[in-house]
Amino acid sequence: MLLGCIGDDFTGSSDLGNTLVKAGMRVVQYSGTPKTPAAPDVEAGIVALKSRSIPVDQAVKLSLEALDWLKAQGCRQFLFKYCSTFDSTPEGNIGPVAEALADALGADRVIFCPAFPAAGRTIYQGHLFVGDRLLNESGMENHPLTPMTDPDLRRWLSRQTRHMVGHIPAATVWQGAEAIRALLDDESAKGRPFVIADAIRDQDLVALGRAVADLPLLTGGSGIALGLPQNFRDQGLLAADRTGWQGQAGKAAVLSGSCSRATRGQVAHHIDGGSPALELDPEAVLSGVTTPQDAAAWALMQNGLPLVYSSADPERVREVQSRHGTETVAARLEDFFAETARLLVAGGTTRLITAGGETSGAVVEGLAVAQLEIGPEIDPGVPAVRVAGDLVLALKSGNFGSDDFFAKAAARLEGTAE
Ligand SMILES: Nc1ncnc2c1ncn2[C@@H]1O[C@H](COP(=O)(O)OP(=O)(O)O)[C@@H](O)[C@H]1O
Ligand SMILES: O=C(O)[C@@H](O)C(=O)COP(=O)(O)O
Numbered sequence: 001m002l003l004g005c006i007g008d009d010f011t012g013s014s015d016l017g018n019t020l021v022k023a024g025m026r027v028v029q030y031s032g033t034p035k036t037p038a039a040p041d042v043e044a045g046i047v048a049l050k051s052r053s054i055p056v057d058q059a060v061k062l063s064l065e066a067l068d069w070l071k072a073q074g075c076r077q078f079l080f081k082y083c084s085t086f087d088s089t090p091e092g093n094i095g096p097v098a099e100a101l102a103d104a105l106g107a108d109r110v111i112f113c114p115a116f117p118a119a120g121r122t123i124y125q126g127h128l129f130v131g132d133r134l135l136n137e138s139g140m141e142n143h144p145l146t147p148m149t150d151p152d153l154r155r156w157l158s159r160q161t162r163h164m165v166g167h168i169p170a171a172t173v174w175q176g177a178e179a180i181r182a183l184l185d186d187e188s189a190k191g192r193p194f195v196i197a198d199a200i201r202d203q204d205l206v207a208l209g210r211a212v213a214d215l216p217l218l219t220g221g222s223g224i225a226l227g228l229p230q231n232f233r234d235q236g237l238l239a240a241d242r243t244g245w246q247g248q249a250g251k252a253a254v255l256s257g258s259c260s261r262a263t264r265g266q267v268a269h270h271i272d273g274g275s276p277a278l279e280l281d282p283e284a285v286l287s288g289v290t291t292p293q294d295a296a297a298w299a300l301m302q303n304g305l306p307l308v309y310s311s312a313d314p315e316r317v318r319e320v321q322s323r324h325g326t327e328t329v330a331a332r333l334e335d336f337f338a339e340t341a342r343l344l345v346a347g348g349t350t351r352l353i354t355a356g357g358e359t360s361g362a363v364v365e366g367l368a369v370a371q372l373e374i375g376p377e378i379d380p381g382v383p384a385v386r387v388a389g390d391l392v393l394a395l396k397s398g399n400f401g402s403d404d405f406f407a408k409a410a411a412r413l414e415g416t417a418e
Helices: 010-022 056-072 094-105 153-158 177-189 202-211 228-234 261-272 282-287 292-301 314-324 326-346 357-366 405-414
Strands: 003-007 027-031 044-048 077-081 110-113 121-124 127-130 165-168 194-197 217-220 251-256 277-279 307-309 349-355 371-379 382-387 392-396
Touching: 003 010, 003 056, 010 027, 010 044, 010 077, 010 357, 010 371, 010 382, 010 392, 044 056, 056 077, 056 094, 077 094, 094 110, 094 194, 094 217, 110 202, 153 165, 153 194, 165 177, 177 194, 177 202, 202 228, 251 261, 251 326, 251 357, 251 405, 261 277, 261 307, 261 405, 277 292, 282 314, 282 326, 292 307, 292 326, 314 326, 326 349, 326 357, 349 357, 349 405, 357 392, 371 392, 371 405, 382 405, 392 405
Parallel strands: 003 044, 003 077, 027 044, 077 217, 110 194, 110 217, 165 194, 251 307, 251 349, 277 307, 349 392
Antiparallel strands: 027 371, 121 127, 371 382, 382 392
């Protein structure tokens, strides 16, 4: 294994896998830190954690365990993958996890770059944009778990770390790898080992990737990995042949616990198109009036692509959170989706589409899926993935995917869409 990656959620990890596979690496995504060694032909290993929204000390512990395992697999470089919208709170977990990894690796120059231009996430003057809106006006300010209320990543990261935070402006990035390296050295010498890097185009990310070829640790969204495979290829370290993707026939279903804007659009599109949909009322889930057995039985009876969703607008999310507590609602809904997924698979479902990072993590953990083989892209940032046996999944990040994503993913998982 050459590149060792630690993802702070499951959809984000498959997003990273998608980038690396497209650039020609053999990638396996692991659910948590494996207990056994990786297969010898894996070139990039991604340990997917569900560490984005857990207490800081636990996130650090899990990340360090993942690092130890990746080191033992012989990795030469390490990548900490977080969300392209920098999902975190003023306490963490991006800063503290990066600090722990940097300390463990002796890294004194660490890039932070969540940019993902293909999905509309760009960074300029240290500020993160989603499309043409600043992060705090993009809908992310209403995220149920990690509301992003400050678009200045230098300021936001500073709140999460003891380090001073530096900056690599676009003007330097455009000068290329050498200029980037020089500024990184300079920032580090001035006591700013953590730097936010601007990037507004894929080629900026490639330049950043080139610049950090010799550094032990980098951090960012999936975009920061764009240039890394070429670094390994240049050293003659990548195998040339690739195995093809096989689609999977059988029943399909969609589970959506994402309340993000893009997902809500996809849910509306699905319903408007006349496809079967079952809305979960969180109150009914919390009180046990609606059970996973009800949801799975309903889905298994449907013709067409069934959708079970709790996705709701910010006002309704806030209402139920204020009544029962954010963590309780999240945990109960995630457990509900995990159990529903288990019942769906037991009932013969072979193609499962999940929307939402936390939701997808709960489902994958609930299904006790140990590892995922990354397949072809469905939409930017979302690949089809195969579990051993006859189960295939699409783990969709909340804000990714076109309006018709659910139907598109079902077709791609079946191998019937180009
Ligand atoms: N109607 C709802 N009210 C409150 N919380 C919800 C509702 N539906 C889902 N949630 C919770 O909100 C969180 C959404 O996070 P996630 O699944 O990561 O989606 P995204 O990828 O859009 O961020 C989950 O913990 C989920 O259980
Ligand atoms: O970088 C991204 O935007 C995604 O890969 C990701 O991490 C999204 O997380 P969720 O929105 O929680 O699915």
